[in-house]
Amino acid sequence: MTALSSHASHVTNNQVANNNYVQLLFNEPDCCGMAIRDLSIFAKKKTILTVDEVRFPKTGVVSIMGPSGSGKSTFLKALSELMDENLSHQGKIDITCVNSANKTNDRRMSICSHFAMVWQKPTVFPCSIWDNLKVPLRKRNVPRNEWKGLMEHALEKVGLINELDKQWTRQRAQRLSGGQQQRLSIAMGLLKDSNIFLFDEPTSALDPVATEKIECIISDLGKNKLVLLVTHSLGQARRVSDYCAMFHHYDDKGMLCEFSSADDFFNSPASPQSRKFIMQETGFK
Ligand SMILES: Nc1ncnc2c1ncn2[C@@H]1O[C@H](COP(=O)(O)OP(=O)(O)OP(=O)(O)O)[C@@H](O)[C@H]1O
Numbered sequence: 001m002t003a004l005s006s007h008a009s010h011v012t013n014n015q016v017a018n019n020n021y022v023q024l025l026f027n028e029p030d031c032c033g034m035a036i037r038d039l040s041i042f043a044k045k046k047t048i049l050t051v052d053e054v055r056f057p058k059t060g061v062v063s064i065m066g067p068s069g070s071g072k073s074t075f076l077k078a079l080s081e082l083m084d085e086n087l088s089h090q091g092k093i094d095i096t097c098v099n100s101a102n103k104t105n106d107r108r109m110s111i112c113s114h115f116a117m118v119w120q121k122p123t124v125f126p127c128s129i130w131d132n133l134k135v136p137l138r139k140r141n142v143p144r145n146e147w148k149g150l151m152e153h154a155l156e157k158v159g160l161i162n163e164l165d166k167q168w169t170r171q172r173a174q175r176l177s178g179g180q181q182q183r184l185s186i187a188m189g190l191l192k193d194s195n196i197f198l199f200d201e202p203t204s205a206l207d208p209v210a211t212e213k214i215e216c217i218i219s220d221l222g223k224n225k226l227v228l229l230v231t232h233s234l235g236q237a238r239r240v241s242d243y244c245a246m247f248h249h250y251d252d253k254g255m256l257c258e259f260s261s262a263d264d265f266f267n268s269p270a271s272p273q274s275r276k277f278i279m280q281e282t283g284f285k
């Protein structure tokens with residue numbers, strides 16, 4: 001939540017788009033991390049999600065909420081271009097928080113390289129921790145003699161280094177607990193030097209202790225990266241968000257219906273869908 005005041009000072013052109021409740025923040029290039037316009041995602045010919053317009057900040061945690069099937073996971077997949085075979089999308093996704101030094105001519109390679117993804121189920125490779133962590137370093141052509149130091153630094157950042165064996169380089173990644181595997185995935189994202197972290201319900205299968213560790217890392221990442229976090233937990237969104245986005249079902253498809261600062265979202269939710277969502281969670285009528 002600490003990042004909120006610094007973002008708020010950059011907020012300009014604070015208008016409401018198309019009769020819905022998406023605040024168009026981050027109009028200035030130096031504070032905009034991603035701009036999306038007229039995005040539609042299709043499964044074959046059926047439209048499953050539309051987003052008219054939204055801009056995300058360069059840094060900060062954006063929680064994405066909404067009912068099951070409203071397109072949250074599909075949205076993250078479209079941004080990172082990791083779409084299932086039968087999905088396609090059209091519209092504009094401008095990713096502006098990209099180091100020009102990291103840009104390559106291969107657009108697909110360049111888009112993927114700026115995202116780190118952490119899904120609901122841990123997705124580590126069935127090999128040693130070392131072999132997992134070397135994947136992003138090798139892709140970035142980091143000299144081999146720097147690998148160990150960088151790996152240790154990343155493992156320390158996610159609070160794993162003290163939980164591993166002394167011989168961690170040979171330890172099997174899939175023998176770690178679920179929460180540890182999630183943190184290993186985050187360490188891989190750090191070694192990828194990604195500017196954008198996408199989390200899809202990363203703690204839904206974790207106990208409160210493991211959840212708290214991941215939430216601390218998410219808050220920390222948001223200080224200098226853009227973090228998009230899909231969550232069904234209003235409590236989690238309250239704890240970590242700087243901004244909130246709400247999806248809903250409309251006309252047999254998913255749609256972004258609200259985007260605002262976390263303060264606005266929780267203190268005065270504008271859309272009926274957000275108000276209902278908050279009321280359901282808190283039990284207030
Ligand atoms: N590959 C696909 N082919 C066809 N339809 C799909 C595909 N992927 C997703 N969908 C459909 O798109 C809609 C949105 O799915 P999505 O998984 O994005 O929802 P979600 O908001 O993440 O839900 P949950 O909260 O349950 O995870 C659903 O109706 C789903 O059936």
Ligand SMILES: [Mg+2]
Nearest residue numbers: 072073074200
């Ligand atoms: Mg989902």
